[in-house]
Amino acid sequence: DGGITQSPKYLFRKEGQNVTLSCEQNLNHDAMYWYRQDPGQGLRLIYYSQIVNDFQKGDIAEGYSVSREKKESFPLTVTSAQKNPTAFYLCAVGGNTIYFGEGSWLTVV
């Protein structure tokens, strides 16, 4: 878990803005993931990547975009098309066992 860095920890977005959440890992894992958690709820998969230059949609990909140009990095962009972006966003890594970063809180103002 210590090898997964998410930033920023807190982010405020105005209506109509795109924002990008960073996720960096030094654990040398091929697979990386983005999950969304709403208050009092479980985690839902947004996107995942199995290898550099590859990514696939999860269960709730609409309004989000990702890139995987480097093995260490898997940034998530929350676009203005995402109507309810306020949530806790968790980056994760791992193939057999999944570990989470510390998360980023996104609030729409």
Added chain:
Amino acid sequence: GENVEQHPSTLSVQEGDSAVIKCTYSDSASNYFPWYKQELGKRPQLIIDIRSNVGEKKDQRIAVTLNKTAKHFSLHITETQPEDSAVYFCAASRKTGTASKLTFGTGTRLQVTL
């Protein structure tokens, strides 16, 4: 796709008692079942996991059982302590290439009272 149901949603036990949380899954191809503990405002932390070739796994006060035929698995915590208070999530997945796409249950809020 996979669907995971988790019960109960809240659980209150007295310190020293046991706690049991149950999950069912729908995809018979799922072969990996982790349990995570999440404290308020923190990330989920893996506490124990089990794979489909094993029926039970134990780690000190925590154990997990898996019934593949019935497609359900359970978390057992014995001798509960106040620090066990948290939200617990079960999940199910199968490996796809290098990735394991976890599908989570909705969580159980465990409160251990003195």
